[in-house]
Amino acid sequence: MKNNENGSDAILYKKENQFKEIWRRFRKSKGAVIGLILFIVIAGGLLAADLIVPYEKAVSQNFGARLAPPSMEYPFGTDGYGRDAFARLLHGGRTSLSIALLATFSSAIIGSSLGAIAGFFGGKVDNLIMRSLDIFMSVPDILFTMAVVYALGPSFTNLLIALTLAYFTNYVRLVRSQVLNLAEQDYVEAARAGGAKNARIIISHIIPNAIGVIIVNTTLNVAKIILYESTLSFLGLGMPPPHPEWGLMLAEAREFMRTAPWLMFFPSAAIVFTAASINLIGDGMRDALDPHLKS
Amino acid sequence: MNTATHSKPLLETKGLKKYFKIRKNVNLHAVDGIDLELYPGETLGVVGESGCGKSTLGRTIIKLLEPTGGSILFNGKDITNYSVNQMRPLRREMQIIFQDPYSSIDPRKSVIEIISEYSFIHKMYSSKAQTFSKAVEMMELVGLAKRYANSYPHELDGGRRQRIGIARALSLNPKFIVCDEPVSALDVSVQAQNLNLLMDLQDNFSLAYIFITHDLSVVKHISDIIMVMYLGKCVETAPSDELFINPLHPYTQALLAAIPKPDITMRNKEFQLIEGEVTSPINMKPGCRFASRCPHVMDICSQEDPEFLEAAPGHRVACFLVNDK
Ligand SMILES: Nc1ncnc2c1ncn2[C@@H]1O[C@H](COP(=O)(O)OP(=O)(O)OP(=O)(O)O)[C@@H](O)[C@H]1O
Ligand code: SF4
Ligand SMILES: [Mg+2]
Numbered sequence: 001m002k003n004n005e006n007g008s009d010a011i012l013y014k015k016e017n018q019f020k021e022i023w024r025r026f027r028k029s030k031g032a033v034i035g036l037i038l039f040i041v042i043a044g045g046l047l048a049a050d051l052i053v054p055y056e057k058a059v060s061q062n063f064g065a066r067l068a069p070p071s072m073e074y075p076f077g078t079d080g081y082g083r084d085a086f087a088r089l090l091h092g093g094r095t096s097l098s099i100a101l102l103a104t105f106s107s108a109i110i111g112s113s114l115g116a117i118a119g120f121f122g123g124k125v126d127n128l129i130m131r132s133l134d135i136f137m138s139v140p141d142i143l144f145t146m147a148v149v150y151a152l153g154p155s156f157t158n159l160l161i162a163l164t165l166a167y168f169t170n171y172v173r174l175v176r177s178q179v180l181n182l183a184e185q186d187y188v189e190a191a192r193a194g195g196a197k198n199a200r201i202i203i204s205h206i207i208p209n210a211i212g213v214i215i216v217n218t219t220l221n222v223a224k225i226i227l228y229e230s231t232l233s234f235l236g237l238g239m240p241p242p243h244p245e246w247g248l249m250l251a252e253a254r255e256f257m258r259t260a261p262w263l264m265f266f267p268s269a270a271i272v273f274t275a276a277s278i279n280l281i282g283d284g285m286r287d288a289l290d291p292h293l294k295s
Numbered sequence: 296m297n298t299a300t301h302s303k304p305l306l307e308t309k310g311l312k313k314y315f316k317i318r319k320n321v322n323l324h325a326v327d328g329i330d331l332e333l334y335p336g337e338t339l340g341v342v343g344e345s346g347c348g349k350s351t352l353g354r355t356i357i358k359l360l361e362p363t364g365g366s367i368l369f370n371g372k373d374i375t376n377y378s379v380n381q382m383r384p385l386r387r388e389m390q391i392i393f394q395d396p397y398s399s400i401d402p403r404k405s406v407i408e409i410i411s412e413y414s415f416i417h418k419m420y421s422s423k424a425q426t427f428s429k430a431v432e433m434m435e436l437v438g439l440a441k442r443y444a445n446s447y448p449h450e451l452d453g454g455r456r457q458r459i460g461i462a463r464a465l466s467l468n469p470k471f472i473v474c475d476e477p478v479s480a481l482d483v484s485v486q487a488q489n490l491n492l493l494m495d496l497q498d499n500f501s502l503a504y505i506f507i508t509h510d511l512s513v514v515k516h517i518s519d520i521i522m523v524m525y526l527g528k529c530v531e532t533a534p535s536d537e538l539f540i541n542p543l544h545p546y547t548q549a550l551l552a553a554i555p556k557p558d559i560t561m562r563n564k565e566f567q568l569i570e571g572e573v574t575s576p577i578n579m580k581p582g583c584r585f586a587s588r589c590p591h592v593m594d595i596c597s598q599e600d601p602e603f604l605e606a607a608p609g610h611r612v613a614c615f616l617v618n619d620k
Contacts, residue, residue: 186399189359190463194413195386204412208403291403291447 025288032284038277042270046097049090058087059242067260076266080256083242085249089266092244097274099156100225103163108218110164111171116210118172119179120202126176133172141166142231149237159232159239163225174217178210212286219282223275230271246271303371305471305503306333306356310365313348313355317577324576325351327527328365330603335470338497338504340518340535342511342550348527348576349507350394353473356505357389358382369471387417390464391473394507396456396480400448400463407444410434410462417467433462437492454485458492465496471503479508490517512554515539520609523547526576526584529603533610543612545589583614591616 026032045052062082070077076085118129136144145162152158182188183206191201230247232238234254239245246267253263313326325348333339341349354360356367358377366375369389374382393399400409411430413419420426431441437458448456457477464472474493478486494517497504508514514521514535521538523531523546531544542548576584582597583589589596595615603613612618 186393186395187401189354190391190393190399190460191401191412193357193359193386193391194463194467195383195416196412200416205401209401291405292449 022288026284029284029287031280032288035277035280035284038273039281042093042274042277043097046090046093049094052090053084053087055087055091057084058091058244059083067256067263069260070262077260077262079249079252079260079263081242083244085263085266088244088249089246089270092246092249092267093270093274095156095239095243096226096229096246096271099159099163099229100222103160103167103225104218104222106160106164107167107221108171108214111168112175112214114168115172115175116179116202116206119176120183120198120206122180129172130176133169136165137169145228145232146235146237149232154237154240156239159229162232163228166228167221167225170217170221171214175210175214178213179206182206182209208289212289215285215289216282219278219285222278223271226271226275303334304332304368305335305370306505307331307368308356308365309368311352311355311362311367312364313351313360314363321577324527324579326355327576327579329524329527329529331522331529331532333471333503333505335503336497336501337519338506338517340514340521341505341507341524342514342521343509343524345509347524349509349524350475352524353391353475353505353507357391357473359391386413387467388469389471389473390467390469392457392460392464392475392477394475394477394480396453396460397448400456400459402448405445405447406434406439406451406459407431409448409459410466413463413466419467430462430466433466436465436496437462452485453481454489457481457489461489461492461496465500468500469502471505473505473507475507476509477506478513479510486513493517510554511550523550528584528613530585530614531610531612533607537607537610541607541610543606543610543617544585544614545591545616546585 049055060083062078064082065074065078066080066082068074068078068082074084074086076089079085079088114129114133118126139147145166148162148165149158152161188201188205191205196204226246228247229238229245230250233245233248234251238248238251241248249267250264250271253260253267256263308329308331311326311329311331312324314322314324317323327348329352331339341352343349351360355362358367358374362375366373368374369385374385377385404412407427407430410433411426414426414429420429431444434441434444439455439458439462443451443455448459451459457480461477477493478489481489490513493504496502504517506514506517511521518535520532521535522529523538523544525546531538531542531547533541533543538547539551542551580597581600583592583601586592586596593615601613601615601618603611604618606612606617
């Protein structure tokens with residue numbers, strides 16, 4: 001559009017690119033930026049694990065140096081088999097974080113879609129989805145996951161499937177109640193009065209208004225899933241040893257809680273920092289997506 | 296504003312009903328057999344207390360709600376059973392301004408996005424730029440400064456938000472608009488401005504309005520004909536002037552008496568609306584729905600439904616007091 005003499009059109013069509021706008025608002029929040037930097041450092045470290053310390057060191061056992069405290073040679077000490085805890089933390093983090101992120105992502109997508117369908121269309125569809133969900137939820141999460149992993153055998157993919165199945169139900173309920181609430185808003189009726197089709201209503205009105213809550217919930221779930229993995233490892237249903245993983249490291253460290261507390265400390269700290277960074281990013285995203293906080 | 300020149304009504308409903316299912320076999324009769332006619336360029340005022348079914352009537356007429364019974368004729372076509380797809384082209388001709396200027400606009404859309412949405416849906420203009428510049432024209436038309444185009448609703452006050460709703464409704468060039476209490480959520484000073492705006496727009500675009508309100512004084516000047524609703528039924532219709540001079544139904548009389556007057560002593564004490572219980576529209580018993588609150592209630596009133604009959608030309612009432620004379 002050309003500017004006309006008074007330049008007023010220029011203001012009107014300037015409407016910033018959505019992503020640029022969101023990024024601009026995101027950057028305004030200190031917490032979000034700290035979270036993002038922290039996450040980049042952690043993720044970068046995990047991705048570059050092979051350059052920092054070879055995978056070999058994470059699995060090779062050195063019985064001469066069992067339960068060694070942190071030193072120059074072993075910055076985070078060694079575990080009960082004399083394996084380098086630092087190497088295990090870096091290489092194990094790759095597995096833990098990718099499982100956690102993937103499981104969070106897939107459960108969020110599956111659960112949100114089902115919840116949105118149930119809430120928006122209601123009636124029989126809603127009934128079918130919610131009754132099936134009740135069956136799912138009548139079995140405790142942990143039993144359910146154990147059964148799945150036990151049946152399929154412990155491996156990366158199967159763990160992913162089990163975690164997704166254990167977590168997607170949260171999203172169905174959350175998103176369904178959000179959508180039920182939003183679908184009753186007058187602005188949805190206004191869109192109908194203008195002739196909007198369901199697809200437009202969902203994409204243009206319901207999702208943008210529901211996304212904030214979903215994002216925050218999703219980021220909270222990353223931490224929960226990492227911890228859940230450790231429960232599974234503790235029960236011997238996590239990633240098969242000797243491959244390192246944060247949950248497994250925690251599980252193994254319990255045995256030496258008094259004699260070698262650093263074994264517990266470093267994986268815990270890694271989980272806490274990772275979870276915190278993701279939560280900070282989630283909070284920042286929610287605020288950045290909300291025009292109420294624009295300024 | 297002259298009925299004589301238009302032989303055919305733009306909108307007509309016959310025995311229109313909308314029931315909400317509360318439980319199995321329990322229905323709430325929100326709209327229970329409404330007959331009305333609206334001619335092009337005219338305004339029908341719909342008045343009644345909160346909960347009497349005004350909004351439901353407005354939404355059912357433009358088929359945002361599926362009617363339970365009766366029929367709706369628009370431009371001579373029976374649209375009662377039109378599907379959502381069949382209704383879509385008609386959305387350009389019939390629009391609605393919502394009661395609540397806060398919940399009726401999406402908080403995450405900018406003003407220009409809200410106003411241009413309908414035009415995008417109906418592909419009114421060939422390009423995005425043209426659609427936006429039309430939306431800006433709409434803003435000017437309703438007296439919203441251009442500089443608000445990129446603002447978000449929460450940055451504007453109630454009066455301006457209501458104007459966004461008005462501009463949105465106008466953007467499709469409709470012939471008929473349901474105005475659902477378009478000013479009752481606003482401050483008194485802003486009410487007058489927005490009412491004047493609606494009247495100007497009506498003159499300029501020869502719009503027909505159904506103007507819903509709970510406040511008789513608001514509709515007095517804007518309406519050609521006024522319809523008084525009580526619990527889903529129409530109790531009295533008359534040309535605006537006639538209704539104010541010669542109200543026949545006890546409920547209308549009570550509503551008129553409740554309009555604040557400069558001198559308190561002039562109020563008719565006999566017709567205070569506070570007395571009596573509002574019958575619930577859930578389990579309807581035969582008889583006049585106003586009986587529990589009516590100062591003139593007679594035996595027959597709780598036995599039969601009063602018929603809706605013409606008491607004077609163009610003036611119809613449903614009350615035994617009038618109809619049994
Ligand atoms: N979706 C619904 N489901 C069930 N009952 C409803 C529904 N919508 C409205 N009602 C009921 O129908 C009746 C009429 O409601 P409506 O909103 O039409 O009244 P109104 O005259 O517009 O009132 P107000 O002045 O408060 O806007 C009320 O008793 C209300 O509780
Ligand atoms: S019919 Fe009877 S109860 Fe109803 S308004 Fe008339 S007098 Fe009152
Ligand atoms: Mg209403």
